[in-house]
Each structure stands twice: as structure tokens, then as C-alpha cells.
Amino acid sequence: MPSFESSSVSPEDRQRYLEDLNTDIYRAVAQPTKSQIRRWRRYLAEEISEAQIYASLAERSEGRDAEILHEVAQAEQRHQHHWRTLLGEHALPEPKPSVSARMLEFLAKHFGTVFVLALAQRAEQRSPYAEDPDATEEMAADEAIHEEIVRALSTSGREKLSGNFRAAVFGANDGLVSNVALIMGIGASGASSSMILLSGISGLLAGALSMAAGEFVSVRSQREMLDASQPTQVTLRVAKDLNIDKNELVLIYKARGMSDEAAEHRALERFGYLSYDCDPSLSFRDDVEAEEGAGVNEHGALGSDIGAAASSFAFFASGALIPILPYIFGGSGTWAMIISLILVGIALLGTGGIVGLLSGASPAKRGFRQLAIGYGAALATYLLGLIFGATVV
Missing domain, CATH: 1.20.120 (Four Helix Bundle (Hemerythrin (Met), subunit A))
Incomplete structure (x- = not known):
């Protein structure tokens, strides 16, 4: 291939080379082999199916997830255009997706679960575009990005189901x-x-x-350990009776991991001398409510010991x-x-x-x-x- 950056290449040679190149591309597109036609039609069918799957998932999603899925569906439509252009008249009649692809379309349209995203992720992983000379580098890059997009979207669903x-x-x-x-x-x-x-x-x-029995003992033991380590509200109950000059209230907050300054600040709050926590954005009352609610999420995540035993x-x-x-x-x-x-x-x-x-x-x-x-x-x-x-x- 001549280098057009070199001054030794004349404008005539450059024009002749581009004309020859365009002729070769035209012949490749205008006269595809039977093998190419079959492969391109298969790719087109897969792109049609994937666009439909992502569009269906977008309809069943909300907010940012829906926007992302719509964008991915549009990218798949761009890929369709590439194969339709190469196929020309051979793009008709429109190829039908495989049985597995149609099943995935049905699941995406009627259920839209994390399983559909997981299957879509597997499909993106199997994309042959990186090795196919008829697919552009941009398309291969798109498919690699699509896999990561689907992987990210399915993460939250997997986390919910993983328990x-x-x-x-x-x-x-x-x-x-x-x-x-x-x-x-x-x-x-x-x-x-x-x-x-x-x-x-x-x-x-x-x-x-x-x-x-094992699940009951496990969940009950975890709840008991959380209860044993759960901060109590003794600081609120006895603060009014403590001697401000001689008391262990500061030691409680130090034991809970606070710095010396923060512990002294919190103790003064409990005595009523200060109205705000060390964090100016957190008021005294908000802090009390947060402290009273500490551990609720941890207990909720564990669930009921009887329920866990019954489900096991x-x-x-x-x-x-x-x-x-x-x-x-x-x-x-x-x-x-x-x-x-x-x-x-x-x-x-x-x-x-x-x-x-x-x-x-x-x-x-x-x-x-x-x-x-x-x-x-x-x-x-x-x-x-x-x-x-x-x-x-």
C-alpha cells in the first residue's frame, strides 16, 4: 500500500489507488459468496433479535436503566444497517432469529428478569465480530462494550437474588x-x-x-451477637444525673471509636451544652434518631430465624x-x-x-x-x- 504521507506519491497515483480500492470493495459487496450471505443473514437475524430484547427490557425498566437499554437497542439497529447494506437484495426476506433467540425475546417482553440480562450477557460474550473481516472494528468494540453494560445492569439484580x-x-x-x-x-x-x-x-x-435447625441456630446466634454489640441509650437516660467534671461518658464514645475531640463534643451534647454534632450537617436530634436506629438494617438483613428455618x-x-x-x-x-x-x-x-x-x-x-x-x-x-x-x- 503506498503511503500518502510521502511526497513521492503523486495526486494521480493516489486517485488511481482509491479508485481501485473502491472497485474492490464494490465487487466484494456486490458479489458476495453463498457462505457470506448465510453468515451475514445470521448476523442480521441476531442483531434484530438483540435490538428487540433490549427494547423490551427498556420498556420494563425505569429511569437510567431504561435510557441505557434504549441506547444499546439503537446501537444494535446500527449494526443491522451494516449487514443490510452488505446483503443488498439478499437481506429479503428478513431472516428469522433462532429458537433460543425467540425464547429470549419472549422472556424479555413478558418477564424482564435478571436471567434475561444474564443470557444477553452470554450472547454478547460470544460475538464473532472481532474475528470476522466483514464486521468493522467499531462494531466489535460495540459488542465488547455491550457486554460490560449488561454486566453492570445485571449486578444489582444478581445481588438481590444471590441471597x-x-x-x-x-x-x-x-x-x-x-x-x-x-x-x-x-x-x-x-x-x-x-x-x-x-x-x-x-x-x-x-x-x-x-x-x-442449623439455619435457625445460625440466624438466632447472629441476632444475639448483634444485640450484644448494639449501642444502648444509656447515655441519654443517665446523662442528667452525671457529674460533668467527673464521669465516664467520654469513655463510652471513645470505646465506640470516636476521637478524643469528637467524644468530648458528644458528651457535651448529651449534657445539653451543645446543640449540634461535630458534623455541622447533623443536628443533635437527627444524631439521636440515627443512633436509636443503629443496627435495624443489620437485623432486617438477617431476617426471621423461624422464617429462615422454614425456608431451609x-x-x-x-x-x-x-x-x-x-x-x-x-x-x-x-x-x-x-x-x-x-x-x-x-x-x-x-x-x-x-x-x-x-x-x-x-x-x-x-x-x-x-x-x-x-x-x-x-x-x-x-x-x-x-x-x-x-x-x-
Whole structure:
């Protein structure tokens, strides 16, 4: 390629080079190969779908989030224009998005949850534009930025779900793995179907009660520790009876982490000699209210100990119930064990996929990893059941 910065290149040579370059571009655009047409139409379909997804999410959002999503949708429309230009007449009829893309559109339009954002983030991660010569560098950069935008928008939703929802998923998963392992071990030992069912129900109740008791003790202990460290209002109650020259009121505030100056200032407030805190923007009364409310958010975040215990019981039991369903409906022998494994496998794929979505990882990989762990535990207890069953015989 000649350098136009060099004085050795004449204006005629420069013009001739640009004409040749434009001719090559025209030929590439005017005569695309069948492979290019298929690839460009696939890209166009994906851009149409993504624009619709972001537009639907924007309609279900508010404030700044809605504005951001609208901007991203418009960027996807610019990408559409690029592929339509390259395709020309081949852009018609308009390509249809894939089944998975249409499903995502439906979810975005009717639900608009963090899961849709997580799936959209995965789609942006898989963008091939950086390696495709027919996509511009600007488009590749757009897709990389879109991934970070979606990642940021989904952060708050993930944080909200990461507590209770993750507890639900992991609780159900514990019930699935522990009870299917128990059933496989008992079944391999040659026990009857009624004994397997009894063992499964016992495992369900024992595990669920254990989870509930553990959660109750955990939350109650945390609340008790917070209560023990919670500042009391003794400073307000006894301040009027203290000797201003000889008292330990200042020591209380120092123990709470205040500097010497701030502690003395606060003590004078309590005696009524000052009306404002060290921070001029915080009045005495506001400070009292803030102090009286200290710890409320911490307690609220913990939730109810009884509620936590009940939810843990329900989560574990819901998972532990699945492996024994074939036996509840009268199944027996090898077929009941196979059906149990199939049901558990489907559930494990689901819980693993959900965890993958919440963590921003591949749902498929997390699902199969969860499946391998669950089946691995079942296989281990099955082999132990065979060994102990043969030993007993």
C-alpha cells in the first residue's frame, strides 16, 4: 500500500489507488459468496433479535436503566444497517432469529428478569465480530462494550437474588444429592422397595430438619451477637444525673471509636451544652434518631430465624422429594432406580444452570458439572451398597 504521507506519491497515483480500492470493495459487496450471505443473514437475524430484547427490557425498566437499554437497542439497529447494506437484495426476506433467540425475546417482553440480562450477557460474550473481516472494528468494540453494560445492569439484580435465591437453589441441590445417594446405596444392597421408600422419607425428614435447625441456630446466634454489640441509650437516660467534671461518658464514645475531640463534643451534647454534632450537617436530634436506629438494617438483613428455618426445610425437602417419587407411585427394582436418576439428573441440570446464570458463567457447563457431582455421589454410595450387600449375604 503506498503511503500518502510521502511526497513521492503523486495526486494521480493516489486517485488511481482509491479508485481501485473502491472497485474492490464494490465487487466484494456486490458479489458476495453463498457462505457470506448465510453468515451475514445470521448476523442480521441476531442483531434484530438483540435490538428487540433490549427494547423490551427498556420498556420494563425505569429511569437510567431504561435510557441505557434504549441506547444499546439503537446501537444494535446500527449494526443491522451494516449487514443490510452488505446483503443488498439478499437481506429479503428478513431472516428469522433462532429458537433460543425467540425464547429470549419472549422472556424479555413478558418477564424482564435478571436471567434475561444474564443470557444477553452470554450472547454478547460470544460475538464473532472481532474475528470476522466483514464486521468493522467499531462494531466489535460495540459488542465488547455491550457486554460490560449488561454486566453492570445485571449486578444489582444478581445481588438481590444471590441471597435467598441462591440459598433456595443450593438447599434443593443438597436434598437432591443426599437423598439420591442414600437411595442408590440402599437399593444396591438388595433392600425392598418399601425399605428404600422408608429410607428416602427418613433421609428427607432428617436432612430437612437438620438444615432447618442449623439455619435457625445460625440466624438466632447472629441476632444475639448483634444485640450484644448494639449501642444502648444509656447515655441519654443517665446523662442528667452525671457529674460533668467527673464521669465516664467520654469513655463510652471513645470505646465506640470516636476521637478524643469528637467524644468530648458528644458528651457535651448529651449534657445539653451543645446543640449540634461535630458534623455541622447533623443536628443533635437527627444524631439521636440515627443512633436509636443503629443496627435495624443489620437485623432486617438477617431476617426471621423461624422464617429462615422454614425456608431451609422447604428447600431441602423439595429436592429430597424428587429421588423418591418413583417409589411413592409404586415403582420398584432397577426401573425405579433408573427413573429416579433421570428425574434427579434433570433437576441437577436445572439448579446448575440457574447458578451458572447468576454467576455469569455458562449455564450448560455449570449444569453438567452439577450433574457429574450428583451422579458421582450416587455412584459412590451405589458401589458401597453393593459391597455391604454382598458382605451381609
